[in-house]
Amino acid sequence: MTKIRSLRTAALIAVAAGVLAAGLPALNAEAAVGDGTPADSNISFVGRWNKTNASAYVPYWAGAYLRVGFTGKTVKLRQRNTIQLWASIDGRAFTSFTGSGTINLTPTALAAGNHTLIVSYRQVAGSYTGDAVFQGLILESGAATFAPPARPKLVEFVGDSITAGATSSQLAVTDYGFKVGERLGYDHTQIAIGGMCLAETTDGCWAQETRYWMSSGGQAGTDPWDFSRYTADGVVINLGTNDKSHGVSATAFQATYTTFLTRIRARFPNAKLFAMRTFIGRYAAETEAAVRARNAAGDANVFYVDTTGWLPSGGLSDSVHPNDAGHQAITDRLAPVLSARLTTTPDPTTPAPTSPAPTTAPTTPAPTAPAGGACALTYRKTGDWGTGAQFDVTLSNTSTVPVNGWTLTWSLPGSQRITQSWNATVTQSGSAATAVNAAWNAVIPAAGSTSFGFVTDSPLGGATGFALNGSPCAAAT
Numbered sequence: 001m002t003k004i005r006s007l008r009t010a011a012l013i014a015v016a017a018g019v020l021a022a023g024l025p026a027l028n029a030e031a032a033v034g035d036g037t038p039a040d041s042n043i044s045f046v047g048r049w050n051k052t053n054a055s056a057y058v059p060y061w062a063g064a065y066l067r068v069g070f071t072g073k074t075v076k077l078r079q080r081n082t083i084q085l086w087a088s089i090d091g092r093a094f095t096s097f098t099g100s101g102t103i104n105l106t107p108t109a110l111a112a113g114n115h116t117l118i119v120s121y122r123q124v125a126g127s128y129t130g131d132a133v134f135q136g137l138i139l140e141s142g143a144a145t146f147a148p149p150a151r152p153k154l155v156e157f158v159g160d161s162i163t164a165g166a167t168s169s170q171l172a173v174t175d176y177g178f179k180v181g182e183r184l185g186y187d188h189t190q191i192a193i194g195g196m197c198l199a200e201t202t203d204g205c206w207a208q209e210t211r212y213w214m215s216s217g218g219q220a221g222t223d224p225w226d227f228s229r230y231t232a233d234g235v236v237i238n239l240g241t242n243d244k245s246h247g248v249s250a251t252a253f254q255a256t257y258t259t260f261l262t263r264i265r266a267r268f269p270n271a272k273l274f275a276m277r278t279f280i281g282r283y284a285a286e287t288e289a290a291v292r293a294r295n296a297a298g299d300a301n302v303f304y305v306d307t308t309g310w311l312p313s314g315g316l317s318d319s320v321h322p323n324d325a326g327h328q329a330i331t332d333r334l335a336p337v338l339s340a341r342l343t344t345t346p347d348p349t350t351p352a353p354t355s356p357a358p359t360t361a362p363t364t365p366a367p368t369a370p371a372g373g374a375c376a377l378t379y380r381k382t383g384d385w386g387t388g389a390q391f392d393v394t395l396s397n398t399s400t401v402p403v404n405g406w407t408l409t410w411s412l413p414g415s416q417r418i419t420q421s422w423n424a425t426v427t428q429s430g431s432a433a434t435a436v437n438a439a440w441n442a443v444i445p446a447a448g449s450t451s452f453g454f455v456t457d458s459p460l461g462g463a464t465g466f467a468l469n470g471s472p473c474a475a476a477t
Helices: 011-020 176-184 250-267 284-296 324-342
Strands: 044-046 049-053 056-059 065-071 075-078 083-089 095-099 102-104 114-121 137-139 154-159 187-192 234-237 272-276 302-305 375-384 389-397 407-411 418-422 424-429 432-437 449-456 464-468 474-476
Touching: 044 187, 065 137, 075 083, 075 114, 154 176, 176 187, 176 324, 234 250, 234 324, 250 272, 250 284, 272 284, 272 324, 284 302, 302 324, 324 418, 375 464, 418 424, 424 449, 432 449
Parallel strands: 154 187, 154 234, 234 272, 272 302, 375 474
Antiparallel strands: 044 065, 049 056, 065 114, 075 102, 075 137, 083 095, 083 114, 375 389, 389 449, 407 432, 407 464, 418 449, 424 432
């Protein structure tokens, strides 16, 4: 990965200085709730934002965003100078906008009613010097903001240009971190800048071991971040791709990673920490060893995420950066891993989180079995690295009625153990394995299919005895 030396430009420093200087359009710093100004408490600012000036907020790092509800049929942004940004209204796909002054996010008016808006500014980094400064919303007469539904958790993604979304079509917004957070319905941050290392190096690679603790990572000063402003429920780290080319030894990398995990634990005592294998495998053993060191020190809530085989053929835009298809594949694998770990029953000494009661009680359909012989599956080994393997399973409903809720059972060969899974909850007792649908793939339509996958600790094939909801299922292996 090419190191981005130009990060050390004064671009973002100038933005921050401009926010604090005179000359901004006059705005009411004493915001009223609902008026759409930066200080409007209905607006949720997620990530690391400079709120020093109540009339102009500045986002730092990648993927910082604001989220707000609003009434009426139109919404516009009040910007200062030219900036590129992405906006999503009511959960629709993100749309790119570039401009200054007043930016109309609804060139086609919406239906009257309540709406939800998410805005993420392009990260000011490298050669890009846009003016990422939020100065408020402009709503139609009689409209107002309202607080959007609270999200139950926050996940922080820590990394380099891969975690910043470099080379993907919408940068941070099409990055796996942003996409995983949105899929799970969690708030999310991306503490990432292109070219970053984990460890400080003699040739000056910007390192998360020192810059993670700063508000802007050093792009707009070195003031420390106030960690009391948000609490992460999970921290996902993807670092090491750049360290190798900057001469960081395996021993130094492992020691630095262990210390980094220890320091993050001190900031977020109750968070689950996830150390990812870099997608091209650099420092994989050292990353896992750092996790084991923390486990041995008594921290059971640190996990190694083996990403072997996650990227599909054609999933990279160059030798290291995932393209849109690559980020989607990573999202499909990582989201279930985080969901499973972050939704476990809390310790009895810790109050369980609460959420507003839904207006309609959710229902879970009782599993139904397909008609006899109306199930087929493929069970394929899609990765083999000698000491383990990846398997992908596709379930097909060949009947004329949907399957509402599914459980697949089968027998594993020998003493094989499942160590990781995605798109289903997979458990094991001896050689007996069970996969239960996730919330989003519970229904298999008539003549439709769904899939899940898992990683094992051996490459053995020969699984047998497949049954879907208790009925035998023909398998192709």
